Amino acid sequence: MRVRANLAPWYGVLGLIATSCALADGPPEPSAQSAAGAPQSPSAAASAPDDTATASEAAHVAPDPPQHQMGPMPYGEMAAMMQMDDTTQTGKVLFDQFEWRSTSEGNAAVWDAAGWYGGDDNKVWLRTEGERVAGATEGARADLLWDHTVARWWNVQAGVREDFGNGPPRTWAAVGVQGLAPYWFNTEATFYAGEQGRTAVRFKTECELLFTQRLILQPEGEANIYGKADPARQLGSGLSDLEIGLRLRYEIRRQFAPYVGVVWSRNFGGTADYVRQAGGDPSDVQFVAGLRAWF
Numbered sequence: 001m002r003v004r005a006n007l008a009p010w011y012g013v014l015g016l017i018a019t020s021c022a023l024a025d026g027p028p029e030p031s032a033q034s035a036a037g038a039p040q041s042p043s044a045a046a047s048a049p050d051d052t053a054t055a056s057e058a059a060h061v062a063p064d065p066p067q068h069q070m071g072p073m074p075y076g077e078m079a080a081m082m083q084m085d086d087t088t089q090t091g092k093v094l095f096d097q098f099e100w101r102s103t104s105e106g107n108a109a110v111w112d113a114a115g116w117y118g119g120d121d122n123k124v125w126l127r128t129e130g131e132r133v134a135g136a137t138e139g140a141r142a143d144l145l146w147d148h149t150v151a152r153w154w155n156v157q158a159g160v161r162e163d164f165g166n167g168p169p170r171t172w173a174a175v176g177v178q179g180l181a182p183y184w185f186n187t188e189a190t191f192y193a194g195e196q197g198r199t200a201v202r203f204k205t206e207c208e209l210l211f212t213q214r215l216i217l218q219p220e221g222e223a224n225i226y227g228k229a230d231p232a233r234q235l236g237s238g239l240s241d242l243e244i245g246l247r248l249r250y251e252i253r254r255q256f257a258p259y260v261g262v263v264w265s266r267n268f269g270g271t272a273d274y275v276r277q278a279g280g281d282p283s284d285v286q287f288v289a290g291l292r293a294w295f
Helices: 002-025 042-047 051-059 075-082 269-277
Strands: 090-103 106-118 122-133 136-149 154-164 170-181 185-194 199-206 215-226 238-250 256-267 283-294
Touching: 090 122, 106 283, 122 154, 136 170, 170 199, 215 256, 238 269, 238 283, 256 269
Parallel strands: none
Antiparallel strands: 090 106, 090 283, 106 122, 122 136, 136 154, 154 170, 170 185, 185 199, 199 215, 215 238, 238 256, 256 283
8 A cells, every 4th residue: 555655646747748648649620719710829920921021022122233344434425424514614693682772862773793603613703792873883893703612611712803983993802701601691701902001801691581482581781891091982991881781572483583671881980981071971771672683
């Protein structure tokens, strides 16, 4: 009896092993519910092929490498084939301001225009601005400049400037920078050196505020500083004049936009004294109407 009692646990273990082997040899048939499409376990779902992934992989197979190597060819032929010519010379003419103003001296015609021609890195610029009051040209100038790109948004410029109207003409050597300052301000800063030790600095900046794709508000500011007085042209030393304008234009086409606006101008120092001696007012508010065009 004692031996049988000691062997009883082993009989239980052997029974469990035999039962396991019988289940492994003949798994039960699936029930009707399983055959009808009962939900599979997560492991079974993961092992099933993903038709969407397979189709995506087939659609993104890399093409075969080129079978024929492209030989050398002239730059012109390559540029024509790729439709990408980095050396193309282009140009533009912009009449930023071509307007009528109501000034304290009477009606005035004012222009501010620029044109350039060249490639990506080097261009030739021609800038001019001035006004005609009562049939006489006043405060007009023209700059002929070489323009070279030195950074993504900035160019350096060098050349000559000629002043005409309102006194004897003056010729200056010019050097400056032009580019896009933070917050999208188009900025020009130019230093001038002229005859008899004359020097001058000109600052100009403007930006565009879009109310719509066609209705645009354009603030602008310009200041001129002279190193010494020029009585023949009624210019004093130091800050000579400051002009701040606000123009609202409507672009009928991108190249053609009428506008209206208001301009405040102020003379300072010796220049203001010359204006007072001539019976004028050194400070003036002017209403403007004009046309902006480019081609």
